Amino acid sequence: MPRLTKDEKPAVRFTLNGRAVSPEAPPRMLLSDLLRHEIGATGTHVGCEHGVCGACTVQVDGAPVRACLMLAQQAQGCDIRTVEALAEGPELSPLQAAFREHFALQCGFCTAGILMTLDALFASQPEADEATIREALSGHLCRCTGYAPIVQAALAARNRIKGGPIDA
Amino acid sequence: MKDTATEPLLGRSVERIEDAALVSGRGQFIDDLPVATGTLAVAFVRAPHGHADIKSVDVTAATRAPGVAAVITGQDVTRYIRSMTVGVKANVECWPIAVDRVRYVGEPVAMVVATDRYLAEDAADLVEVDYSPLTAVVDPVRALADDAPVLHQSLGSNLINERRFRYGDPETAFDAAPHRIGIDVTYPRSACTPIETYGVIARYEPGEDAYDITANFQGPFSIHAVVARSLQVPGNRLRLRTPPDSGGSFGIKQGVFPYMILSGVAARIAGAPVKWIEDRLEHLSASVSATNRQTRIEAAVEADGRITALDWDQIEDCGAHLRAPEPATLYRMHGNMTGAYDIANVAIRNRVVLTNKTPTGLNRGFGGPQIYFALERLMDTIARQLGLDRLDVIRRNLVPADAFPYRTATGALLDSGDYAAAMARAVDEGGLAELYARRDTARAEGRRYGIGFACVVEPSVSNMGYITTVLSSEERAKAGPKNGAQATATVAIDPLGSVTVKVASVPQGQGHRTVLAQVVADKFGLPLDAVRVLADVDTMRDAWSIASGNYASRFAPAVAGATEIAATRLRDKLAKVAASQLNIGASDVTFDAGRIGAAQNPDNSLSFARVAATAHWSPGTLPDDVGQTLRETVFWTPPELEAPTADDGINSSLCHGFIFDFCGIEIDPDTAEPRIDRYVTMHDCGRILHPAMVDGQVRGGFAQAVGAAFLEEYAYGEDGSFRSGTLADYLLPTVMEVPEPVILHHETPSPFTPLGAKGVGEGNCMSTPVCIANAVADALAPEGDAPNIVLPVTAAKLAPLIHGEEPEPKEPVPETKAEATSGGRKLTGEGRALVQASREDVWKMLLDPATLDAIIPGSHGVQKVDETRFKADVTLGVGPVRGRYKADIELSDLDPPNAVTLSGQAVGALGTGGGHGRVTLTDTGDGTEITYRYEAEIGGKVASVGGRLLDGAAKVVIGEFFRALARHCGGGAGNGPIARLRGLLNRIAKGGRT
Incomplete structure (x- = not known):
């Protein structure tokens, strides 16, 4: 992973629920904040920001991960799924x-x-x-x-x- | 006229209409709502001390930080608002932000408004607050002592309110009774801790002097008046809105209101809309908690266990400020101080005390856990002391079935019930005999197994006048009577004839919209999905009153009841409209399967929508006595909720459910871990509107009570430091700790509510903690005196009771001298390092600011004040929490070049630290051995969130200091050319930077 300085704001390229996205994120931004506030995928919730409550859990390359304990930049190249992807069309999974x-x-x-x-x-x-x-x-x-x-x-x-x- | 012919929806566990969106990530919680472009973020600077005077607040650096629009101090805030209303007559101010003194850790001291939250928090770290620490008091009994530090000088003491009550003739009853049996009970602090924290979005329109505030507030909307008064605007200049969804509240989100005021002021000063989302540390340290309480309760008891009088002495700890609606926790149960029992004589002494802890507020169970813990522990004690069966003692005292509606000694009107029957069914259907057999088997095998009971009357639908019981009858007469509990509901029909329901119930996840759709769909003969329900509030548009909101378990009895009345009124009008269109009598009209028709002739009918929309399209055709059928708004307040009587009788709640619980608990013989073997809970909540939701409320309350009983406590040090600032410190029960209770129901409908329903959500928070405590007492001591049980019942508390006190270690750790400031997180340690330099060189380095700057981990610069004093600016981290500190270091007991004592105080955004260490230098021939021993104490945020990590972190930081010194000298553990090179590079790097 490249070394970034705090004033940089490079794009993070990853797949979110099957679609390629490339939002910009400063190095210290949490993945949970990127998903919710930059992309607008507000289905992932933030309850504690220290990895205990589990509300922010998303799937990163198929594995459950606390989005509040992962930096947005670490999502580079990952396949991320959130709750918004569970239903296919109007039918619930x-x-x-x-x-x-x-x-x-x-x-x-x-x-x-x-x-x-x-x-x-x-x-x-x-x-x-x-x-x-x-x-x-x-x-x-x-x-x-x-x-x-x-x-x-x-x-x-x-x-x-x-x-x-x-x-x- | 008949109701719908098809099977009614009410009473069935239909799927919730809320859930499709919630399981798909489409909820609309406060932090999900769109905000105006240019909305700024708020971050708070908060007090690291439990008690300190604010000497100065320097915002210079913070104001210049990137993205900052405004930095607002408590003094700034006071220019825009006035002190919040306090619910008792007392000479005290109650500000939402500290003005000249902080009184609890986490109290807001300043606000930073910036373009995003990251920048706002950066700048908050730059606000420099100079505190003068004061002695703190966290124990309510100690706070009453003459020499206790006083939080509010204007009060003169920490006792903010005291009242004595007398009902019947308690003195005579005590004199006449053969037994006087009493216990002292300590109830700790905990809170139901929703997973979604507080959130506020605020804007200010200067042209109208109007605030528009959206917050995940839950009610009661009496608080709207408190906020508007504090903001110094008429009620119509405070538009308060709630988001469609809220991530749980359990009472806690009532406490967001001081932040509504502060966010409004922040928006006004910044000249832009602002948004604040509370983080978890803020929530745990500075939202609200339930009260902790110290109680002495005594009973006058006959030989057979019959109680003839109770004497209560309660000391209620409301924390640092008495915020509205406190001291309501103490008075919510005032009509129910005799529980489920028929006791004619009661004496009560209530004292409300302020301490250096977070202010208290609503919390599920609200006053019930504290009351019933004392009362039901007393029932257990009476049975033990008189050698009676515990169930017999309970049975002998129950309010008899033929006594309802029953007026308690303190004024409540118990609406309905058959307590003995419900209890008998629970004993039978819940399998108490089998549980006794399990206990017998366990005890025969030498295991510690106990059974506990609890019997509870669960009040719901609070009388808005109960809190005035805290005033004397003269004060009440002067202020005018307060009473009632207005519930509102609107049922509206649109031009296409579909039905919308609006209520001001502000659900926090309970499924209100589903139940109201059931009520109204049944009334109109429509399918569930034909009715749309809104339950969030906009005070400028919706019907509401001070009792609106989501608290006191008022939804099913009051809000659903008001909706039933509104729907019935509209249906009766529509029946008249249909009757005129169908040429039949109104009493022959039926509403079924989406049609309105003649009961006797199914072919003679019209679609519901067509009849319903008539008032929109052809109002001139409506029968004369119908008026309109567009919208029906009902305000309903039960007449039973009267103001307190002149002799302090108060019907504090409209409905009174009944709960009887029993459980079996086994204590592990080795670990002392208590485990629930079986838990049975019998509820009478009147008519059940949605069985699955009722059981959901029972299970949810039970799980929170399991947490309160075994895990949860807001922990404070004696200096006021807060020690449970993360969910790894404040432990909530997981799926592993919560067993599934056996839930039983016994229905006696309330005669006082439109649907016969009573509240159900809070009961297990009242019954379960004490039921568990009684079982633990039984496990520890099957007979004779019970041990004093203080929640949470942890293995650490039980272990000494079953194993005896932990023996002293064989090789005692040498005791270091404790300083006066006890209570913070105390750290001690020692270590040594070898360096390749002479003692004289090491000595010089330790006194040289440039060297110190190079070797202090995280140093941003060291300045020499004089020969023995330095100032340092350092970044230190504990676990994930890093912060910048300003440190004053002083050298003393100098013995050059052999030994020196370093003492220091550090203050930063993350808290405070202080300590001292003795450093000794010994010549080893080819270098110097440095030995050190230190003792330090840390408070504030770091102590709250990183307590478990501090010891290790301190060792790492101090070790790093000496390793760096060794490297600096070109020696140390990593002796050799690489270490020398690293030392050189380190010096170059530092030199290059400074």
Whole structure:
């Protein structure tokens, strides 16, 4: 990664939800701020800016990453997915639909990060058992639901994704 | 006339209409809203001290920093606003920003307005505040002592309000009772901590002297009056709007209002719209928390456990300022001081105390956790002391089923319930017998297992007059009565005949829009998605009143009820319109499946939209007595919510749900970690409008209560330093810590609300902490006196109780002398370094500013003041937190070239530090051995967020200093040509820069 001085503001070229983007970002700008305030992808939320709450989780090259702990410039050349990419067209993805059916969200502020973590989990481990799902969820804080409906929604989504088309 | 013939939506767990957008990243939270081009960002300079006088604030450097539009001090702010209204009669000012003194860590001291947040924070670091630290007081009981430091000189003490109450004849009851049983209870500080922090967008229009403020405020809108008064404008010059979505609140976002005032002033001074989004450290240190409280509660008890009188003595800690609506936390439960019990005689002494901690405000449960922790721990104690079964003691005291509506001793009117029946069902359906069997088995195996109970009356729909109970009846008479709880709802029909509902309920994630769509769709015989609901507020456009907002669990009983009334009125009018168009009687009209028709003849019907839109397209055809059918706005306030009586009786809330909880907890024999084995919670919240949302409220409140019981505490040092400034310090429960409770329901509809519903969201925050505490007490001591349980119940607190106190280490660590300023983060350490230079050369280097500048890590320059005093400007970092400090260093006890003591004080945007160290130089023949020993103390932001890292970081920084000294001398651990080269390059680099 090139060395930058603080007054430079070079373009960061990366793929966001399948589309090439190249916003400018000073070296110290966080990826979360770039996504939200420069690009306008406000579906990714910021809850703590120190990597604990998990609200800002996005996928970087398929892996869940805290966007508040990553500099925008580090996204150079990466493939980034955010919650805005989960639904294809007007239909909710099986994971999103399961969250709605199971009342797995109330205020919805932490939800984007949780969805991105679970989406990455099921992509790599479609058979993930409840313990694995809980382990993945333990990196996220939700203040509204008490978590039980989130676990139920995750299990339902896993079953649906498994039983559905392979590329779901 | 019949309601809809199809199955009603209300009472069913329909999918939420909010969710499609929220799971797709299309929510509209405050930080997502578009702002005007040119909107500036606000960053705050905040107090690093718990208590200090502000000697000066120098904004010169900050004002010149890139992108800065304005730097605003507390003194500047006072020119535009007046002190905020305080809810008690007291000679005290309450500013939203520190003016001449800071009274809690995190208190705003200055605002920087700049083109973006990064630049605003850069400039905030350049604001130089000169503080004169004062002794702090953080414990409410100590704050009452005669020699305690006084926060507000105008008050003369830290006691801002005291009232005594007497209901019935408590003295006689205590004299007559065979037993007087009491306990002392300490309830700590915690907060429900929403994941979305505060946010404000503000603009000011000088032509109209009008503020336009958007904030993720949750109500109550009585605060609108507080803000407008402080900004010195009429209410119509303060337009307050809320965003469509809010990322949770749980009461906390009521506390954003001082920042609404400050942001308004910032926009006015900067001449541009401004936006401020709070960060997590700001939120944890300086938003609001619940109150901590010290309580003595005593009961007059008969031999069978029947309680005839209660005597409460409560010391409420509201933090550094008494901000509106405080001391409401203390008075919200005033009608319910007897809980679920039939107790005729009550004495209460309430004291409200100010301490050097964050001001308090609304928080889920609001006053309930503090009350019930004392009352239900007392019930447990009574059973223990009298050798009675704990459930029997509870049962003997319950308000009987035939007594409703029941007037409590302190004035509440309990609307409905059958407490004994609900409890019996919980015992049966929740499997208490099996839980006892599990406990017996565990104990037989020598394990520590306990069962706890809690019995709670959950108030909802606050009487806006309850807070005036803090005033004497004479003061109340002078001020005029306050009472009621206006709820508003508007149902409107547009020219295409579709239905819109507007309420001022400001949801924070509870699904209000869905439930209101259910209510109205049922009323009109429409499908759910035919009704559109708006629940955010614009005070210039919407119907609202002081009780509007999202608090006191008022949605289902009050807002949904008002909506039901508005929809019914409109439907009755539409029935008349339809009747005239269908040539039938209004009583024969049905609303079903999107059509309005004749009950007896399905073919004789019209589409709902056609009838509904008649008033738009052909108002002249409406029957004379209909008026219009375009819009119906209802204001509803329950008559039961009367002002306090002359003898201080107060019906503090309209509805009273009932909760009975029990749980089994096991304490790990090795780690002392408590674990919930089973938790059962029985709720009577009246009629249930949406079962899944009700259970969602129960689970959510339960999870927050689990946090309060086991993990969460706003931690302060005795010097007022704040020690839980990150979510790695203030621990919220994750999926791993929250078990799924068994949720049971027993429905007795409220006779006082239009839909029979009561509030449900707060109950477990009241019942669960004490239920867990009672179970822990049972696990620790099955019989006899219970240990004093103070939340959070951590393994560290329980371990000494089961293992005994930790033994002294075999090789004791030498105790260093503690300085007077105890309470901050204390760091001690020692080390040594070898350098290839003579003692004389090392000595000279240590006294030479140029050398010091070269070797102090992060130095930006060292100046010599005189022979023994230096000033340094350094950047130091702990973990992710780095800050610039100005340090004063003094040398003393000089013993050239053998030893010297260095003492220093450092002040920076990130906090304060101080310490001293003794450096000794020893000749080793080919060089010098430097040994050092230091003791330091750090406060402010660094202590808040980096506490766990400080020891290690201090070792690294100080080690780095001596390694650099060694390199400077051309020697050290990395002895050899490379180290020499590095030393040389280092000197060249430093030289080149300065």
